[in-house]
Structures are given as C-alpha cells and as structure tokens.
Amino acid sequence: MCGIAGAVNMPAIIRAKEVLEHRGPDSFGIYQEQDVCLVHRRLAIVDLTDAGHQPMFFKELVITFNGEIYNFHTIREELVNKGYTFHSHSDTEVILKAFDCWGKLCLSKFNGMFAFCIFNTKTKSFFVARDKIGIKPLYYYHHENVFAFGSELKVFSSSILSHKNEKSLLQFLVLGYIPAPHSAYQNVYKLPPGSYLDYQQGKLKITKYWSGTDQSTHSPYQINNYQHALEVVETELQRAIDMQMVADVNVGCFLSGGVDSSLIAALAQKNAPVPVKTYAMGFKEQGFDESGYATAIAGHLKTVHQNLTFEPDDLLEQINDFDFYFDEPFGDFASLPLSILCKKAKEQGITVALSGDGGDELFLGYEHYAFATRFHKLFKNKPELLRHWFTRLLRLTNNEKALKMIYPINNPTLLNFYQVYATSIKPWDLAMVVGKDFLRKHFGKDDISVVDILNIPADFPLENEKDLSNIDLLWTLPDLMLTKSDRASMRFSLELRVPMLDANLIEISRAIPNHLLLKDGIKKSILKDILAKHVPKALFDRPKRGFNVPIALWFRNELKGELLTLNEGLPSFINKGYVNQLILEHLHQNRNHSYTLWNLMRIKKFYSIHEAKTVLVAVS
Structure with missing residues (x-):
C-alpha cells in the first residue's frame, strides 16, 4: 500500500513526496525525465527489502504502484515459464513484467486492489489503471498539454484546485459523496473503477475493462x-x-x-x-x-x-x-x-x-433495499386520489420520517422509495436549498432525481432488491464506503x-x-x-447497527457553536433561510438533521480551506 503521483508538464507534482507521506512513510522514490515526473511513497507490505523500491524499471517501462496483487505468485510462475526472470519478491515487479508480456490484457489476470501508472520512456505514453471495484483511489487532471494523476487530490497544484465544480457540490448535498468520474474541482476527475486510461501527446482515452453488474x-x-x-x-x-x-x-x-x-x-x-x-x-x-x-x-x-x-x-x-x-x-x-x-x-x-x-x-443487508421494495409494492397500484389523501394525513403528523414519505408516495417508483434512505437532502427538496435557477444552470431542469444526480442509464434494471444493490455497488460503495x-x-x-x-x-x-x-x-x-x-x-442474530457516532448530540452540545455560525462562510448559492430552519429544528424541536448539517458544514470547510489556500498563493 502506497501513495503515487505523476505528471507531464506539471513540475509541482514533485510535492507529492511530502503531501502523501502518510500513505507511505517507509521510503520514497522519484523518476524524472525532462517534463515527466513519477513519485512514489512506500508502505512496505510485501518484500520489505530495497528490491521492492519504486518507481521500478524494466526495459523501457517505469511503474509507480499503489495496492496489492494477491495472486501475484501464480502470475509470477506463469511469467517464469515464459522466460522472465525476477530480482525481487514484490508484486510490483510482477505487474511490470505482466504488462510487458500481455499488455493491457494483464488486467484480467490481477486479483487485488490497485492503482498504478506505467510510463513508456520510448513512446512517451502513460498507462494508468484502477482495480475492478475501486478499492484504491486514483484522481487525474487533464487540460491542454498538462496531464497529472495521484492517489489524493492534494497532489495537484493550488492553481488547479482553485476552480470548484458547483455541480459536484450539488451531487454531494444529495448523496453525501461526489460520484465518479467527478470531483469537487473542474478538470479533475476520478478514474472510474474497472477502468484504465491511456495518455499520449495530449490525447487521453478511458476504457472500461470490467463491471460487476455486466x-x-x-x-x-x-x-x-x-x-x-x-x-x-x-x-x-x-x-x-x-x-x-x-x-x-x-x-x-x-x-x-x-x-x-x-x-x-x-x-x-x-x-x-x-x-x-x-x-x-x-x-x-x-x-x-x-x-x-x-x-x-x-x-x-x-x-x-x-x-x-x-x-x-x-x-x-x-x-x-x-x-x-x-x-x-x-x-x-x-x-x-x-x-x-x-x-x-x-x-x-x-x-x-x-x-x-x-x-x-x-x-x-441494507434495510433500504427491503424498505423500497415493500413500499413500492404497497403504493404503486393505489389510485392517485387515495395516495393524495394519505399524504395529507402524513403532513398533519409533522413527523420527520412521515414527511420524507410524501413525495415517493405521490410518485411511487422503486427508485423514489430507495432515495428516502439512500440520500441526505432529497432530490425533490434540493430546490429549497439552492433554488430552481441554480438547478437549471447545472442540470438543465429543476425537477431532478437520483437518476440525474448519478446519471443512471435509462435501461438500468430497477425491479427488485438486487437491482437497488447494483446502484450501491457501482456508485455508493467505491465513492463513499471505500x-x-x-x-x-x-x-x-x-x-x-x-x-x-x-x-x-x-x-x-x-x-x-x-x-x-x-x-x-x-x-x-x-x-x-x-x-x-x-x-x-x-x-450474532440481532438488528444491524454499524458504526454509530453521537453527532446529533454533539450538534446540541460540543459542536453547537459551530452549528450556530454555520451560515457564515457558506457559498452564496446555498439558501441561508433553509439552513437556519434546519438548525432551529435540530436544536429546539427534537428533529434530527445531523446528516444534512454535517454535509453543509463540510461545504463550509471546503470553501474556507480553499480561500485560505488562495490567500497563501497570493501572498507567496
């Protein structure tokens, strides 16, 4: 496990050896050739000797690699039978020589978690790949003749990270994460799971090589x-x-x-x-x-x-x-x-x-799969008049959970019931948070759903619990959980x-x-x-709970000061009146808005950190 970075025409990428030290404290290595730079921070797991040092070289190929290939011994034996010799016991050398032997097809042989780049010193081309499910992160930047990649966003220069992606922040408000291929910054992307990237002479191409739902x-x-x-x-x-x-x-x-x-x-x-x-x-x-x-x-x-x-x-x-x-x-x-x-x-x-x-x-295992299918079956064939009457009763309860059910009962699709559990701010409430004009600016319409937020294909099957789990497998798992x-x-x-x-x-x-x-x-x-x-x-036979954190209590006690000043520093596109309403309800009406308030706090911190960096750049 390590931290990697690299670039062409971005000298500042060399700073990755400092900012990624936490990912690889054991050693670091740098490859530089004219306008190309590869950086590696090592956390030694397999072959602790210097023989596993990176960047590693073979013929005209140079690799910087983060992750583990669990079946590398089997692949190594196959390569030995083809005449390859090895100078280490590391999986890095196996990747490098597997690529030399089979090219991009080597990805089909790897069982593991990984993100790596192989640079060809003769053709001046980059091959960047990410594991099948997206366990290991990989971000990249491409604009004009500059290409860069890294394990974390902090490897990129302040000038690149100065342009925020407002549409991605809208996705975050709904989901609690920013889904691939997007990031919070313009022209900076996540390489999707199960994909590889080719870059040569200013041209970039991404290819999907595996999907668990295919x-x-x-x-x-x-x-x-x-x-x-x-x-x-x-x-x-x-x-x-x-x-x-x-x-x-x-x-x-x-x-x-x-x-x-x-x-x-x-x-x-x-x-x-x-x-x-x-x-x-x-x-x-x-x-x-x-x-x-x-x-x-x-x-x-x-x-x-x-x-x-x-x-x-x-x-x-x-x-x-x-x-x-x-x-x-x-x-x-x-x-x-x-x-x-x-x-x-x-x-x-x-x-x-x-x-x-x-x-x-x-x-x-998640409750929202059963919840969505159960209520979808209950309401999908009910007359509109009956559903409308039922939602009027729900409004009278002023119960937090009941109020969240009004929109999906009036619009009874499986995906709408899924969103009751799976989203923070509901897509149908987003216009109250940012305004309809702001939604139209970024989505071309003001009535949006999670289909728009995740760009779910029109032919995506949505009939049962397993279909809903495929949404989590493709988006929530890599971009939130992992x-x-x-x-x-x-x-x-x-x-x-x-x-x-x-x-x-x-x-x-x-x-x-x-x-x-x-x-x-x-x-x-x-x-x-x-x-x-x-x-x-x-x-073990008991209800699922997960990692519970008393965040709702903190907002009423230890974090109350931050909560009361939440509106100070939020971007202008956020409706401050809506935020004040959430704060008052959470503090004084026994309503739990902790997820939404936490997410709004993260956006505030994001903007304040960005402004601090901008000041530092200006001063320097």
Missing part, C-alpha cells in the same frame, strides 16, 4: 439453488481471505460483532497457523457501545482480541483535520471512529487489517483489505437470483447461514 462477468456461474449458493460463496470467500492474510508484516482483523466482520474473522482463524489478532471499537457514550458483542464472538473463535475504547473527545479531535484528508466534501462521519480504530490498531503493531466492507451490498476506508486507514499508514470485495465473489453474488439472496425474506441470509456453521446464532 451480464458477461457472471454468466459463467449457474447458481439455481440455495445450497449451491452457500457452498460457492463460502469456498470463494475462504480462498479470498486466505490470500489476503498473506503479508510480510503483522496482519489482524477488525471485529464489530456483526455478521460480515465476524465471518471474516471466523474464516481467517480457521486456516491461520497462529491465533488471529482481532480489534473492536467501543464508546463510553451510553447506547453507542457494542464492543461486548465483538468480545463474545472473539471468545468463541479464540482469537487474540482487544477492545479499544474511545472517549468522545477522541472522536471530536478527528474532526480537526477531517477535511484535509478527504480533500473534498465527504459526508460519512462513521470515518471518525474508524480512523481511531486504525490509529490504535497501528499502535498495537499491525500494518494490515481485514474488514467486512461489501457484505451488505453483495448480499442485500473512500472512507482508504482515508481512515491510510492517514495512519495502515492497509485495510476487503475480502468480501474479491472480484470473483462479486461476480458470484451477481449470479445468485434475488430470491436466493433473500431466503425467506431474510437479509444477508447466505452470509448468516455460513457464519452459523462457525459461530452460534445467539451471538
């Missing part, structure tokens, strides 16, 4: 009964975990006591030569601590377990540099406890941790691995019919039944 990727799997699904998923997940437990540094597992992390820990422990180290987080705030569940699971599995308990002040301290590490507005405040868990686990001596990310998206995991872990130089998101397992999950993913209507039934083979149901 029928062609999962058609080879024929899974028509539940028992077969159980067997295939467990076999593939065990294989993925066994591969991802391999490293030349200490490896552990994050254990919340929920289904996904418990299953990862159970299967890791099953084949481990020594007891696996597991780590759980706990809060001293009453009602937020679930570390007891993790302790019970760990005790049954006989792992070497530690509960790492945090004070509220520990979480609040993380807010101070939250925006620095994300570089653009980011809405998931669950990254705060995850950051502390990563920090404390690193202090305990591990450099790699396995987490359960991906289980809810692949095996239908971004959170990457920044929370890499700020403390910890590599976080996600076995559930093994590409083969994704393909298998997409091949399993919807009714088998929800046996007897039970969410995540496949994972629960596999886990029950290793852990008694009594230890």
Whole structure:
C-alpha cells in the first residue's frame, strides 16, 4: 500500500513526496525525465527489502504502484515459464513484467486492489489503471498539454484546485459523496473503477475493462439453488481471505460483532497457523457501545482480541483535520471512529487489517433495499386520489420520517422509495436549498432525481432488491464506503483489505437470483447461514447497527457553536433561510438533521480551506 503521483508538464507534482507521506512513510522514490515526473511513497507490505523500491524499471517501462496483487505468485510462475526472470519478491515487479508480456490484457489476470501508472520512456505514453471495484483511489487532471494523476487530490497544484465544480457540490448535498468520474474541482476527475486510461501527446482515452453488474462477468456461474449458493460463496470467500492474510508484516482483523466482520474473522482463524489478532471499537457514550458483542464472538473463535475504547473527545479531535484528508466534501462521519480504530490498531503493531466492507451490498443487508421494495409494492397500484389523501394525513403528523414519505408516495417508483434512505437532502427538496435557477444552470431542469444526480442509464434494471444493490455497488460503495476506508486507514499508514470485495465473489453474488439472496425474506441470509456453521446464532442474530457516532448530540452540545455560525462562510448559492430552519429544528424541536448539517458544514470547510489556500498563493 502506497501513495503515487505523476505528471507531464506539471513540475509541482514533485510535492507529492511530502503531501502523501502518510500513505507511505517507509521510503520514497522519484523518476524524472525532462517534463515527466513519477513519485512514489512506500508502505512496505510485501518484500520489505530495497528490491521492492519504486518507481521500478524494466526495459523501457517505469511503474509507480499503489495496492496489492494477491495472486501475484501464480502470475509470477506463469511469467517464469515464459522466460522472465525476477530480482525481487514484490508484486510490483510482477505487474511490470505482466504488462510487458500481455499488455493491457494483464488486467484480467490481477486479483487485488490497485492503482498504478506505467510510463513508456520510448513512446512517451502513460498507462494508468484502477482495480475492478475501486478499492484504491486514483484522481487525474487533464487540460491542454498538462496531464497529472495521484492517489489524493492534494497532489495537484493550488492553481488547479482553485476552480470548484458547483455541480459536484450539488451531487454531494444529495448523496453525501461526489460520484465518479467527478470531483469537487473542474478538470479533475476520478478514474472510474474497472477502468484504465491511456495518455499520449495530449490525447487521453478511458476504457472500461470490467463491471460487476455486466451480464458477461457472471454468466459463467449457474447458481439455481440455495445450497449451491452457500457452498460457492463460502469456498470463494475462504480462498479470498486466505490470500489476503498473506503479508510480510503483522496482519489482524477488525471485529464489530456483526455478521460480515465476524465471518471474516471466523474464516481467517480457521486456516491461520497462529491465533488471529482481532480489534473492536467501543464508546463510553451510553447506547453507542457494542464492543461486548465483538468480545463474545472473539471468545468463541479464540482469537487474540482487544477492545479499544474511545472517549468522545477522541472522536471530536478527528474532526480537526477531517477535511484535509478527504480533500473534498465527504459526508460519512462513521470515518471518525474508524480512523481511531486504525490509529490504535497501528499502535498495537499491525500494518494490515481485514474488514467486512461489501457484505451488505453483495448480499442485500441494507434495510433500504427491503424498505423500497415493500413500499413500492404497497403504493404503486393505489389510485392517485387515495395516495393524495394519505399524504395529507402524513403532513398533519409533522413527523420527520412521515414527511420524507410524501413525495415517493405521490410518485411511487422503486427508485423514489430507495432515495428516502439512500440520500441526505432529497432530490425533490434540493430546490429549497439552492433554488430552481441554480438547478437549471447545472442540470438543465429543476425537477431532478437520483437518476440525474448519478446519471443512471435509462435501461438500468430497477425491479427488485438486487437491482437497488447494483446502484450501491457501482456508485455508493467505491465513492463513499471505500473512500472512507482508504482515508481512515491510510492517514495512519495502515492497509485495510476487503475480502468480501474479491472480484470473483462479486461476480458470484451477481449470479445468485434475488430470491436466493433473500431466503425467506431474510437479509444477508447466505452470509448468516455460513457464519452459523462457525459461530452460534445467539451471538450474532440481532438488528444491524454499524458504526454509530453521537453527532446529533454533539450538534446540541460540543459542536453547537459551530452549528450556530454555520451560515457564515457558506457559498452564496446555498439558501441561508433553509439552513437556519434546519438548525432551529435540530436544536429546539427534537428533529434530527445531523446528516444534512454535517454535509453543509463540510461545504463550509471546503470553501474556507480553499480561500485560505488562495490567500497563501497570493501572498507567496
């Protein structure tokens, strides 16, 4: 795991060796040739010797690489049989020589998480690739004859980061994240998951090489009964975990006591030569601590377990540099406890941790899938007059949750009910926040939906829970969940691995019919039944909670001062009256607007950081 950057015609990219130090504190390397520069910051995981140093060279090729290729030993053997020799035990050298051997087709052989660039010193061409699901980040900039890329936005010069992308900020207000290929800045983009980029002599082309929702990727799997699904998923997940437990540094597992992390820990422990180290987080705030569940699971599995308990002040301290590490507005405040868990686990001596990310998206664990399908079936065929009468009653309740249901009941599509849970500011309310003229400026209309926000294709299937999970798989997972995991872990130089998101397992999950993913209507039934083979149901059979953060309480106490001054510094396109209404309702009417208020606070911080940078540039 590392930090990478590179550019042509942008000398300032060399600053990446300082600003990405947290991603790779062990060493750094720089390649420079005329107007081309490649930068690498190393967090040594495999082959800790200098033989794994980057940028690495072979023939006319130079590589800077971030990530892990878990099956590199198999690919290495194949290359040895073709006559290649190796001077290290690193996966970097395998990537480089695989590209020399097979060209772009080498991507089909890689099982792992990665973002890398290979520069051809003869043709002066760049080949930049990102892993299939988007576990590792990759941003790029292209304007006129300048091309640059990096693991984080902060690698780009202040002049590039001076032009904000207002449409992306609208997307953020709805989603709590900015979806690929966009970023918060003009001409700066995220390379989409499962894609590669070719750049040569001012011309840039992006090609999609894999999509988990593409029928062609999962058609080879024929899974028509539940028992077969159980067997295939467990076999593939065990294989993925066994591969991802391999490293030349200490490896552990994050254990919340929920289904996904418990299953990862159970299967890791099953084949481990020594007891696996597991780590759980706990809060001293009453009602937020679930570390007891993790302790019970760990005790049954006989792992070497530690509960790492945090004070509220520990979480609040993380807010101070939250925006620095994300570089653009980011809405998931669950990254705060995850950051502390990563920090404390690193202090305990591990450099790699396995987490359960991906289980809810692949095996239908989220409540909003069932919620949307249930209410869509209930209201889709009801007469308009009856729906209108029902929503009038909802208005009279003045109940927060009831009010959110008015628009989707009057417009009963599956996607509208999905948005009740899956969005912060509802798309149908966005005009109250920014005004209709502002929406028309950026979307060409003022009546927008999540289809417009995400640019969902017109032929995208939307019939059941699995179809909704494909939205999360393609957008929410890489741009929210995995971004959170990457920044929370890499700020403390910890590599976080996600076995559930093994590409083969994704393909298998997409091949399993919807009714088998929800046996007897039970969410995540496949994972629960596999886990029950290793852990008694009594230890994990309870409602899902996730990483709870008392942000609503903080806005009424520790963060109240910031909340009361929220309007000071917000951009002019935000309706200040609407913001004041949210603040008053949250403070005095027992309404919980914490997600929306947090997101608005992130936009304010984004603008204040930008203005500070502009002043510094002007002064210098």
